[in-house]
Amino acid sequence: MNQAAISATIWPIAFFPLLGALLAYVLGRKERDWAGIIATAASALSFLWVVKLVWALPEAHYFEDQLFQWISLADLKVDFTFRVDQLSAVMCMVVTGVGTLIHLYSTAYMHEDEGRHRFFAYLNLFMFSMLLLVLGGNLMVLFIGWEGVGLCSYLLIGFWFKNLAYAAAGRKAFVVNRIGDAGFLLGIFLLLHLVGTTDFVALQPAIMSGNVALGTDFYTLVALCLFVGACGKSAQIPLFVWLPDAMAGPTPVSALIHAATMVTAGVYMLARMGFLFVLAPAALAVVLVVAVATAFVAATTALTQYDIKKVLAYSTVSQLGFMFMAAAAGAFWVAIFHVVTHAFFKACLFLGAGSVIHGCHHEQDMRHMGGLYKKMPITCITYGVSVLAIAGIFFFSGYQSKHAILGALEHWHNPHLKEWIEYILILVKFTAFLTAFYMTRSFVMTFLGEYRGHAHPHESPWPMTVPLIVLAVLGAFGGLALSGSLGFSLEHYLAALNFGAAAEHHHESIAAALINSWTGLLGVGLAFVMYTQLKELPGMFLRLVPPLSKLLSGKYYFDELYGAIIVRPLEGLAAFLWKVVDQGMIDGMVNGTAAFVDATGELRRITQTGQLRYYALMLFGATVFFIIFYYVL
C-alpha cells in the first residue's frame, strides 16, 4: 500500500449486509419470504457501493475511511480503519458480486426451508465479516473478519442443526480454524512486539526498509505463524480436514463460503502481507511444499468420491493449493488471479451441483444421477463450461490463471528448493491433469448416460439459472478479460503486489496456448473416454492396486489419524485430569486433610465433655502439675 491515501466513505459496504442480517432475521420471523429479498438487496447495495468506489479509484492511490479508535492502550493503538486499494477492490468485487448472485440463487434454493430467515441473516452476516476481512486497514480488523467468517461458517455448516452430524461438522470447522487462528494471533503478537503496529500502511515500509533490527529469522517466524492461520482458513494440510465435512451446510453456503470467498481469505492475507513473505524465503518454501502436497492429496482423493459435493470440496482444497503455489513463488497477483477465476467457475460448479441436488430431490450421490443433460440443460451447459475452465483449457478462465501459476513456478528464484523445482513442477502438472480428469468424471457421471435415480429431475427456476449463466460466462471469459487481452490487465492493476520481483511479459499465440492446455485436454479426454466408453476401466484400475484405492477412498485416513493421535488422547487426558488428578489427587488430599482433622478431632473430643466440673478438675490438675514442674523438680 505504498501509495497515496484519499479519504472516502467505505463503511456502507460492510454496513448494508450487517443491517440486512438484522432486518432479515427480525422481519423474516414474521414473513419468511422477506428474509431472502432483504438479504439479496443488502448484498446488491453493497456491490453497487463497491462498484462506485472501484470506478473512482485512481491508479496508485487507495481510499481510506477512519472510523474510530478501537483499542488504545499505552503503545498499542488499533484503529478501526477501512481501506480500498487495488487488492481490496478486486476482493470486494468478487465477494459482493458473486455473493449477490448466490443470495439470489438462495432465494429459490431455500424456498421451502422453515428457517430461511436464519439462513439469510447468517449469510448477510457472513458478507459483513468477509468485507471486514478484505477492507480492514490493519491485521486486527482483518482478524475480526477472519474470526467472524469462521463463526458464520460454523453457523451455516450446522444450519440444519437437528442432524447432530452436521452440527459436529460445524464445530470441527470452528475448532480447526481456531488452531490456525492461534498461530495467526502469535504472528500478530510478534509483529506488535517487534514492530509495534499491525497497520498495513505503517507495516510495509517498516518491514521493507530492513532497518528494523529483526533479521530474516524474525520474518520467517512471523510469516510461518501467519501461514498457520492461512492453513486453517484456506484448508491446507494439515488443517484441511474441516472443509470436506463443511459440505453439510446448504449448497449455496458451500458455493459462497467454502469455495468462492472465505477459504480464499488465507491467500488474500498472504498477498496482503506479501512484503513480509518475500523477505522470508524459507517460509515461502514451506508454503510451496504445503501447497503442492495439499493440491496433490486433495486431487487424488477427489478421484474416488461419489458425493458430488465432496468431489467439489476436495477440488476446492486442491485449487487453494494452486493459489498458495503462486504466492509461494512470490507471484501474489497470480494467486489473486486464480482466486478470482476460481470464484467464478467453482461457484458455478457448486451452484450447478446445488441445482442438480435440488432437481433430484436431495440426491447427492453421482451413482444415482446420470443423463441429466436432457432434464436440466442450462445446469448441464454451465457446469460443463466450468469444468473446462477448471481443467485449464484455453480460452476458459482457468487456463489463464493456471498457466500463470506454472509460469511463476518456472521462474522460482528462491534459494530453497531450487534443485527440486523441476520435479515439483512435474507433480503440479500431474495434479492439473488429475483436476481435469476428476472434474470430467463428475460431469459425465452426473449429466451423461442414462438416468440411474428414482426421482423426477427438473430444471431449476430462474433465480437459480440466472446466476449459473452469469457465472458460466465469467468462468469462460473472465480469464481473458483480466489477462490483458481485452485492455484490462489484472497484473498491471495489482502492480503494487510485485514486491521487487520483475514482472514477466509473455505473449503467446493461440496455437501455443492450446498446446499449453495439454494437461487439461488430456485429463478431460481420458476421463471422457473412460467414463463414457470404457466403463469398466476405472474399476479395473482401482482393483489393480487395492491398497492405493483403499487409501484414496479412505481419504488418506487423515480424520482417523487425527482421531487416534490427537483427539482421543486429548479426550482421555481430559478425563484423566478430571477423575484422577482433580478428584483423586488434589481433592483427595483436601478431603484427606479434612478426614484427618476430623479423626483426630474425635480423639480430642473425649476431653471436651462440656461439663464444668470436669474442666475445673483439669484446670486444677494442670496447675498442680505446673507448680510441681517448676518449683519441685
Place this chain on the structure above:
Amino acid sequence: MSEFPLLSSIVFLPLVGAILLYLFPGFGPRQDPESRAVRAFSMVVTLITFVLSLLLWGGFNPQNTGYQFVENKIWLPSFGITYHVGLDGISLFLVLLTTFLMPIVVLASNSVEKKVRGYLASMLVLQSAMLGTLVALDMFLFYIFWELMLAPMYFIIGVWGGKRRIYAALKFVLYTVFGSVLMLVGIFYLVWAYYQQHGVVTFGLESLARFNGLSVQEEVWLFAAFALAFCIKVPVFPFHTWLPDAHVEAPTGGSVVLAGVMLKMGLYGLIRLAYPLFPRAAELFTPYLAGLAVIGVVYGAMVAWAQKDIKKLVAYSSVSHLGYCVLGFVAFNTVSAAGSIYQMLNHGISTGALFLLVGVLYDRRHTREISEYGGLAARVPIFAFLFLVFTLSSIALPLTNGFIGEFLILAGSFQELPGFTIVAVAGVVLGAVYMLTLYMKTMYGEIDEAKNGALTDVSMRELVTFAPLLALVFIMGIYPKPFLNALEPTIKNYIRVVEERRQMLKSSAPMRTRQVAEDQAADEKISSVSDKSKTALDALIVKRSKV
C-alpha cells in the same frame, strides 16, 4: 472533609438495606416471606447503589492517579486502625461490576423458593462486604471486609444450595479461612516490623507500602502467605477444587456473585496488597505464578471439557479464564495488566450470564446434566441465541468483550513472558472445544420430546435480566475506549510505583535488615539483649508520647 461520603454510602447502603429488610415492619415475620415486597425492596436498594456507583464513574478523574473519593477517619487509634477508603481506576471498575451485577442477581432470585428474605439479606450483606474489600485502604479494614464476605456466602450455599450444599459450603469456608489466617499472620508480622522500625503501629496501606525495612527473606515469606490466601480465592491451580463444588451447589444468584465478583477478590488482593507491599518477592514469584496461571488456563479448559454437568463445566471454565487474568497481571506491563482487569469484568459478565442461563434451564427441568438436554435450539430459540452470544463472548470472539480482554492479556504478556504466553494461547483453542461441545450437545440435535418437549423459552423477566449483560458484551467489545481510558493512567502509575519501589529496595539494603544482622551477630553477647530491649522500650516510649 465536609463532602458527602459517597463511597461509604455505596459500601454501606446494601448493609443498611439488609438490616431494614429485617427491621421494617412491612417485611416482618407475619408477612409472607416470599412477598414481592422483599424482592422489590432489595431491587430498589441495589439499583440505588448502582446509580450511586455510576456517580463515582462520572466524578472519577482518570488523569488523577492517586486514590479518589478518599475518606480517612481514625477508627481505633490505639491500634493505628483507620477507616480509610478510596478508589482508583482498578477498584472503580470492580465496584461498578459489583453494583451492576447485584440488581441482576436480585432479579434472578425468583427461582429461590424458601426464605427469600434471608437470601436477599445475605446478598446485600455480601455486597457491602465485597464493596468494602474493594475500597479499603487500611489492612485491618480490608481484612474485616474480606472475612465478612465469607459468612453470607456460606449461608447462601449452605441454606439455599443443592443436595451436597453443606459439604460445599464447608469446603468453601475452610479453604478460604485456611488462606486468610495465614494472611492475617502476615499482616500482623508486617505491622510489627513496621512498628519495629518506625515506632508507630499502623495498618494504613499507604504507609505500609512505603515501608522499606523488610529483608528479601521476610518479603518472600510474607508474600507467600498473602499470595496463598489470594490464590485460593482466585482460584489458582491447584487450589481450585472448592470452586466446582461451591458452584454446583450454590443457587444461581450465588454462582453469579461467586464467579462474577468474589473470584476477582483474590487477584485484587494480589494487586492491592501483595505486589505493592512486597515488590521484590513479587518479582521472584512471577515465574511460579505465571506457571500456575498457565497451567490453570490449560488444565481448567481440559477438565471443563470432561464435565457432564453444565454448571461444573462453566465453573472449570472460570479456572481457565482466571488463569488468563493472573497471567496478564503478573506479566506486569500496562497492556497485559489492563487486559487482566478488563478480562475480570468480562468474566463477570459472560460467566455470570452463563450461570444465569444454566439457572433458566435448571428452574424448568431441575437437572444440570448435559445428557438430559439436546436439540433445544428448535424449542427455545431466544434462549439458544443468548446462549450463543455468551458462549462466543466466553471464547473471545472479536467484537465481543472477551476478545479485548484476552487479546490485551496475551499481546501484553507475550512481551514479558513469551514462553508462558504461547502455552496460554492453546487455551484459545481449548476454550472453543469445550464451549462449542457444550453448545452442540445441549442446543443441537433432535429434541427429546418426552424430556424437553414442554420447555418454554425465556420469560420477559428473564429477558430483562439478560438484556444489560447482552448489551455490555457488544459495547465492551466494540468500543472499549471509555473503560481503557479510565484504566490506563492508574495502571501505568501503579506499575511505575511498584517498579520504582522494587528498584529502591534493591539498591539500598533496608535499615532493619542491617539491624537484624547486627542483632544476630550480637546474639551471643548477653549485653546486647538489654540493648535490644532498650530500643524496643525507647520505641514504645516514643510512641506513647506521640499518642
